[in-house]
Amino acid sequence: MTRAYLLLADGTVFEGISIGARGTSIGETVFNTGMTGYQETLTDASYYGQIVTQTYPLVGNYGVNDEDEESSRSWVRGYIVRENCAAPSNFRSNGTLDAFLKKQGVVGLCGIDTRHLTRLLREHGVMNGAITDDLADKDALLAKINKYTITGAVEAVTVEQAFTDGPEDGLRVALFDYGYKYNILRSLVSRGCRVTVYPASTAPDTVLAAHPDGIMLSNGPGDPSACATQIENLRGLFESGIPIFGICLGHQLMALSQGGRTEKLKYGHRGANHPVKDLAHGRTYITSQNHGYAVVDGSIGAEKGAVSHVNLNDGTVEGVRYKNAPVFTVQFHPEASPGPRDSAYLFDEFISLMKERNLQHA
Structure with a gap:
């Protein structure tokens, strides 16, 4: 397991486990309250430029398939879940959420307190953030986070x-x-x-x-x-x-x-x-x-x-x-x-x- 982090624009850090693609990705951090539909969410172009947090605690339990995509690719800048199901069970499933994120090049994070994160976003409003596996130069990354804007969407x-x-x-x-x-x-x-x-x-x-x-x-x-x-x-x-x-x-x-x-x-x-x-x-x-x-x-x-x-x-x-x-x-x-x-x-x-x-x- 690789440690990874969510760094918010206000300096708040959440430590968790990397899923999906590796690296650093900056976006606007938002939350989605759906209990299901994560594949549709990941492929909804309306999420362009955003890091999506699922408030429902268990995601990936029914896997992914070839029918539930809502566009030709994933547009999110990052994906955050409390618990990632590594062994999905559903007759339509032909893969895992982790494998899907890797294929789409989406940097992901699991194992953090998504309830706490959601309360922060509700209290202070959506804010920029970055999912990363490297916090060695936190100040430099914070500067990039605070400069980020969604343009040409x-x-x-x-x-x-x-x-x-x-x-x-x-x-x-x-x-x-x-x-x-x-x-x-x-x-x-x-x-x-x-x-x-x-x-x-x-x-x-x-x-x-x-x-x-x-x-x-x-x-x-x-x-x-x-x-x-x-x-x-x-x-x-x-x-x-x-x-x-x-x-x-x-x-x-x-x-x-x-x-x-x-x-x-x-x-x-x-x-x-x-x-x-x-x-x-x-x-x-x-x-x-x-x-x-x-x-x-x-x-x-x-x-x-x-x-x-x-x-x-x-x-x-x-x-x-x-x-x-x-x-x-x-x-x-x-x-x-x-x-x-x-x-x-x-x-x-x-x-x-x-x-x-x-x-x-x-």
Whole structure:
């Protein structure tokens, strides 16, 4: 066993055991409250630039497989668990978490008090840190940790070229890839959609020239206010009259394009157990979430849109329905993976919007 450490920006040190790849990796330290879904978490591009801590104490007990990945690779800067299961048991398993981390080049740490770490992050907010097997020059490493920022996140994770999936005769959906999870694409294709996935900075004219029936805005990493190109592009798409459905970062970018503001949360929402109330239906759903920013309540003018969903833990905005355009967005993940599928009905609403528009233009 190789000793390894988590060094936080405030100088706090946690000593544990190295798992995954060896070396030193710096990132923004966050926590995820999910009890399962660690493979989906590791391959969710929204975690780009972050060191992820699992609050659930035993991770890796059902192994890894070839079906639960949500992107082509892992994007995390590091991974921390209390106890790593070295002997998983599940009929779908074809490997261990440790082997997966090594293959993906992810530096990991186990054997630390993750409850203590989570309380620190809750009290002081997310902070930069580094997982390392070498603390010989702690001061130099601390300087690097404190200088670290997540930049160019969306451009780093988006596809390089557009591609299409789904039935030839399906509703045509343009999916902007800001760091999309595979299950967004699967959720649309399973409902009969013909989906073209576009790079994040694709010009509106390129997309509109393909005459899509609807536009999907995906999740993704980083500070939404840094995505100037994407925000400007959404202004033009909003005016097109084409139904638009945004998730997570897509939700934030649409709000910014319509005059709203976003703010960084103290420690974010990451996990599969977040209660959200749909104000129109009067129902509460348990949702999967992964974000560090939120749309500021009241920042979108009442003449432009209204809050449609709220987080019942802290009252933050979880959804917006826009006026004078068939556009709606949510902060949480209705595609789940991991997490409950309670809010998958939103994909059906998106399908209905596209069909209604087609009937009006028939």
